[in-house]
Amino acid sequence: MVLSELKANTEAVVSGISGDARFVSRITSIGLTPGCRVQVIKNDKNRPVLLYSRDTMIAVNRKECAGIKVTEVRK
DSSP: OBGGGSOTTOEEEEEEEOSOHHHHHHHHHTTOOTTOEEEEEEOOTTSOEEEEETTEEEEEOHHHHTTEEEEEEOO
16 A cells, blocks of 8 residues: 555554655655655545654655555554
8 A cells, every 4th residue: 555545643654655766765865765664644535644753743745654564563
């Protein structure tokens, strides 16, 4: 599943990042790397997805979310 498919207040692990070299470089530079854990804070339709990861709040636009594959963590 991709990042934008997660509901608010869910946790997931980034399982892969796909896209051109510039996109991958930018996403990994903000701390979203394969294996890192993320918590979706807010995921409103037509708005950026707000995440919490590595002690940082991150807003990722919906187009970029399509290149970030995640696996939901069941509690």
